[in-house]
Amino acid sequence: MQILVCLKQILDPEVPPRDFQIDRGRRAAIQGSANLVTNIFCENALETALQLRERSEGEISALSIGPASAEDVLRKAIALKVDHACLVEQEVAGSGSHSAITARLLAAAIRKLGTFDLILLGREAGDWGAGQTGGLLAEELGLPFVGFVDHIEAADGGVVLRRQTDTGWEKVRAELPLVATITNSEENVPRIPKTRDIMKSHRKPLTTWKPSDLGLSEEDVSSAADALEVVDLYIPEKTGECEFIQGESIEEKANAFAARIAAVVQRAGV
Amino acid sequence: MKNVVVCLMPGAKFDRATGGLFGAARRLDAPLTAVIPGPADDELVATIAQQADTVICADASELTAYQPELTLAVLQTVCEQLQPDIVLLSGDTYSQELTPRLAGRLGGSSIGDAQGLAIEGDHLRVTRSVYGGKAMAVVELRRSPAVVWVRARSFDPEPARETPGTVETRAVELSEAARRHVNATEIIERHVETTGDVRLEDATVIVSGGRGLGGPEPFEELKQLASTMGAQMAASRAACDAGWVPPHWQVGQTGKKVAPELYLAIALSGASQHLMGIADAKVITAINTDEDAPIFRHCQFGIVEDYRNIVGPLREKLASLLS
Ligand SMILES: Cc1cc2nc3c(=O)[nH]c(=O)nc-3n(C[C@H](O)[C@H](O)[C@H](O)COP(=O)(O)OP(=O)(O)OC[C@H]3O[C@@H](n4cnc5c(N)ncnc54)[C@H](O)[C@@H]3O)c2cc1C
Ligand SMILES: Nc1ncnc2c1ncn2[C@@H]1O[C@H](COP(=O)(O)O)[C@@H](O)[C@H]1O
Numbered sequence: 001m002q003i004l005v006c007l008k009q010i011l012d013p014e015v016p017p018r019d020f021q022i023d024r025g026r027r028a029a030i031q032g033s034a035n036l037v038t039n040i041f042c043e044n045a046l047e048t049a050l051q052l053r054e055r056s057e058g059e060i061s062a063l064s065i066g067p068a069s070a071e072d073v074l075r076k077a078i079a080l081k082v083d084h085a086c087l088v089e090q091e092v093a094g095s096g097s098h099s100a101i102t103a104r105l106l107a108a109a110i111r112k113l114g115t116f117d118l119i120l121l122g123r124e125a126g127d128w129g130a131g132q133t134g135g136l137l138a139e140e141l142g143l144p145f146v147g148f149v150d151h152i153e154a155a156d157g158g159v160v161l162r163r164q165t166d167t168g169w170e171k172v173r174a175e176l177p178l179v180a181t182i183t184n185s186e187e188n189v190p191r192i193p194k195t196r197d198i199m200k201s202h203r204k205p206l207t208t209w210k211p212s213d214l215g216l217s218e219e220d221v222s223s224a225a226d227a228l229e230v231v232d233l234y235i236p237e238k239t240g241e242c243e244f245i246q247g248e249s250i251e252e253k254a255n256a257f258a259a260r261i262a263a264v265v266q267r268a269g270v
Numbered sequence: 271m272k273n274v275v276v277c278l279m280p281g282a283k284f285d286r287a288t289g290g291l292f293g294a295a296r297r298l299d300a301p302l303t304a305v306i307p308g309p310a311d312d313e314l315v316a317t318i319a320q321q322a323d324t325v326i327c328a329d330a331s332e333l334t335a336y337q338p339e340l341t342l343a344v345l346q347t348v349c350e351q352l353q354p355d356i357v358l359l360s361g362d363t364y365s366q367e368l369t370p371r372l373a374g375r376l377g378g379s380s381i382g383d384a385q386g387l388a389i390e391g392d393h394l395r396v397t398r399s400v401y402g403g404k405a406m407a408v409v410e411l412r413r414s415p416a417v418v419w420v421r422a423r424s425f426d427p428e429p430a431r432e433t434p435g436t437v438e439t440r441a442v443e444l445s446e447a448a449r450r451h452v453n454a455t456e457i458i459e460r461h462v463e464t465t466g467d468v469r470l471e472d473a474t475v476i477v478s479g480g481r482g483l484g485g486p487e488p489f490e491e492l493k494q495l496a497s498t499m500g501a502q503m504a505a506s507r508a509a510c511d512a513g514w515v516p517p518h519w520q521v522g523q524t525g526k527k528v529a530p531e532l533y534l535a536i537a538l539s540g541a542s543q544h545l546m547g548i549a550d551a552k553v554i555t556a557i558n559t560d561e562d563a564p565i566f567r568h569c570q571f572g573i574v575e576d577y578r579n580i581v582g583p584l585r586e587k588l589a590s591l592l593s
Binding site: 011013014016017020022027029041099100103123124126127128129130131132133134135136138139140142143144145146147148150160163164165166167168169170171172173174175178183184185186189226227228229230231232233234235236238240242243244245250251253254255257258259260261262264265266267268269270 | 338339362363366367368369370371373374375378379380381382383395398399400401402404405406407408409410411412413450451453454455456457458459460461462463469471474475499500501507510511512513516517518523524526531532534541542543552553555561564566567568569570571572573574575579580583584586587588591592
């Protein structure tokens with residue numbers, strides 16, 4: 001099976017709120033002291049692909065669109081033993097909500113890279129949380145799509161996917177080729193590359209293209225071509241103070257806490 | 271005037287989420303058409319007619335329950351006929367899955383998790399949380415139709431209209447283009463693991479556990495506490511990823527968006543991504559050993575304590591207070 005995984009580099013989403021800053025004029029986050037990391041759901045997607053390759057034969061290609069720094073996410077993927085890696089160098093205009101442009105770039109790169117049975121993306125990027133790229137890419141490529149997948153098995157020339165729903169899970173039988181987005185589960189917690197493999201990854205080949213190498217013009221990837229415009233970005237006001245329940249003993253504290261909780265529960269009429 | 275279409279999913283019910291979805295749509299103050307794909311019972315149709323100007327029961331013989339490709343093809347076909355400027359969907363798995371695809375097929379623009387909607391000039395503007403809840407963005411959808419899934423329970427439902435809208439049953443003939451993948455995927459098994467009678471999203475009281483619990487066993491103690499309070503159980507992503515509790519217990523940016531009267535967070539730090547799921551909770555309270563845990567900044571009251579010391583006595587006291 002030929003698997004392609006789309007990886008996005010983002011500002012570390014675990015940066016605490018007090019260290020998080022934005023440039024309101026540019027309507028973008030400021031990197032500050034925060035690290036750039038691989039989006040967690042992309043890592044879940046790569047882990048799902050690696051497990052699938054362990055169970056059935058195949059190759060994995062990793063693809064990322066971003067500034068030169070995005071090479072790091074691909075080097076990490078190489079350290080985890082993907083077979084091919086490709087970077088399309090393109091500053092994704094400060095914001096990650098431009099899914100339509102991203103999907104167009106991904107589709108053009110995928111066509112140039114070859115044919116794939118399975119194209120995996122994260123369910124959403126941890127920065128802008130758009131969750132649109134997978135579905136849009138499926139439409140760009142004219143392929144069927146399944147979202148929120150957490151496990152994939154090869155079966156009868158196709159695949160059986162397990163995906164999470166609001167109330168549990170479903171199994172979906174699918175023909176290939178297919179686009180799917182991956183969500184987190186206890187089974188696809190990303191493995192950590194060995195330090196030695198990270199060192200070695202820097203000597204491995206990595207394809208680097210510009211949008212023009214994909215036959216796309218400046219205009220195709222400019223904000224004018226975009227379906228969305230971010231008109232404002234702001235940090236909402238903080239909420240009030242917490243009243244800490246005090247007491248001489250555990251019992252006193254528990255009683256006081258219980259009384260406060262009971263008052264709310266009774267008011268709610270449970 | 272914008273032409274607004276609300277797309278339901280096969281098997282949808284008129285619950286709080288559907289009420290919120292129509293609440294959001296009706297506040298746009300524009301002609302409103304509701305599309306129900308697949309079989310719809312009369313009661314649902316009548317209730318929806320109290321919300322929309324027109325209800326279209328889109329009937330395609332093969333569509334008996336949600337199937338991604340077929341549902342998409344039916345909605346695409348009906349939207350091509352209706353030529354909407356704005357298409358709104360709810361926040362369930364299926365609606366989220368179809369939103370970008372429908373936009374792609376209709377040549378429009380898409381975004382999800384709308385917490386606010388407004389028409390500005392020619393375009394729809396969506397307010398939504400970004401950066402894991404640390405910032406808010408206002409995004410303008412420039413290509414028509416604007417296809418958006420909304421955080422439905424964040425919108426208040428609107429009362430029934432005085433005169434119900436018209437109801438039309440429309441046989442949907444799928445075009446060649448629309449039906450190209452309808453057999454490429456098929457849901458072959460559906461597994462419902464509800465945590466109780468009430469869905470987490472509709473729960474009035476929620477007890478939620480985090481990584482600080484250290485394993486699956488303490489969740490048993492939390493379940494007893496929850497049953498004393500008439501509460502539903504939830505968890506942080508850390509607890510779900512560890513496999514201590516099932517994934518659909520997860521609350522947050524990529525989990526359930528809940529709106530209880532009371533949310534009790536135990537040994538859970540309150541990362542911004544988790545807080546995104548409880549933005550609509552009325553009262554948040556927490557048990558945590560760390561007084562600097564971010565969760566406390568969102569609590570009306572809370573207790574700095576090891577959960578192992580407090581959960582037992584708390585349950586006993588609540589049992590007597592609430593009996
Ligand atoms: C893109 C993205 C999406 C995400 N989506 C979600 C989401 O939907 N939902 C979600 O929950 N997370 C989500 N996360 C993860 C989130 O960032 C946090 O990592 C996660 O919520 C932390 O879970 P936690 O609070 O249980 O664990 P921790 O942050 O480890 O907190 C554990 C807490 O337990 C306390 N504690 C420890 N021992 C005790 C004790 N004995 N008694 C009392 N307290 C104790 C500690 O003081 C600490 O505050 C997402 C992350 C990303 C990047
Ligand atoms: N710049 C990018 N490069 C590679 N993949 C991307 C990029 N942007 C988004 N994706 C993919 O699309 C998924 C969802 O992103 P989004 O739609 O932006 O929330 C990510 O998890 C990635 O798999």
